[in-house]
Amino acid sequence: MTEFGFIEQIHTRFASLPDNGFEGIGDDCAVLPLGGGESLVFTADLLTEGVHFLRAATTPRELGGKSLAVNLSDVAAMGARPVATLLSIALPADAAGAWAAEFMEGYRELSETFGTTLIGGDTTRSESGITINVTAIGRAPSANLKRRSDARPGDVIFAAGELGASGAGLRDILAGHCDTPLAAVHRNPQPQVAEGLWFGTRQEVHAMMDLSDGLASDLRHILDRSGVGAEVEVERIPVAPGADVRTAACAGEDYKLLLTAAPEAAERLAAEFAARFGSPLHPIGRITAAPGLVWLRNGKPEPLEWQGFEHY
């Protein structure tokens, strides 16, 4: 079974149960309208030793920051402001002392940076490696929420930053070079919280998500949920220095925002983004009515078998 096949099975299994007012499985966050035009959003992300990180290749402080960052990125992807988190952590006995204290310092530092508070969680001993689960809660005016399901044919597709640095950094780490600048990028993702909030206020932004598994699979989630297709110009994918285009499209963990916007407003959106954030918004293609993801090189379709990260 594939990761996404399993999620689909879970979704189907619970479809007949009452939703209790929640918009559930399928987006970066679940949504609970509060009334008064406000909503809460909820997301959970797990990091487990050997799959998400190597203990010898990260400081506990960095891992504390990354555990929080990947969750804040999912809140940002909804156009919401992260407000609080819960942290559940399973630690082997040899990581329960100084390692855990440093981990918490990294988690606290990033919480302070983004104005979130830690409101609970759980702590247990582990017999096999470190596992960390974070639940993040965000808040937004309901009208600002951006979903994966709102892309429309003709929309311009944007990436809100360069891609591939994290994947290139992981390559360094797996080769035993943990002290390169790219390896540091991999261990210290910066969630686009201010950017996500700003996109939330822009009516011309239709669909949004964060890039965790890689453009090649993440964009497909927008396409599937919106019932549309896309053409992506390979030459326009913003490749971070030190990475290559395939890494940029497939390796994942860049935690940059991916969004679609109305074509008539796209140029102005990009100009205002650049003026506000001091970095470009990269147009990489467009949404089509015909289903499927088509990679274009020199304007011609190219049959690339590119895939993002999948757990199974």
Ligand SMILES: Nc1ncnc2c1ncn2[C@@H]1O[C@H](COP(=O)(O)OP(=O)(O)OP(=O)(O)O)[C@@H](O)[C@H]1O
């Ligand atoms: N075990 C699970 N039970 C219920 N829902 C799940 C489970 N695993 C994933 N989901 C839901 O499935 C959807 C897709 O999950 P996915 O993990 O791909 O999203 P994501 O959190 O944006 O990505 P990433 O984990 O790479 O950050 C989300 O709405 C998520 O909440």
Ligand SMILES: Cc1ncc(C[n+]2csc(CCOP(=O)(O)O)c2C)c(N)n1
């Ligand atoms: C040791 C080691 N091996 C591989 C990877 C790569 N990796 C793990 S999970 C993931 C996608 C996002 O995670 P998720 O979908 O679980 O949120 C990626 C790209 C890594 N970081 N460390």
Ligand SMILES: [Mg+2]
């Ligand atoms: Mg996400």
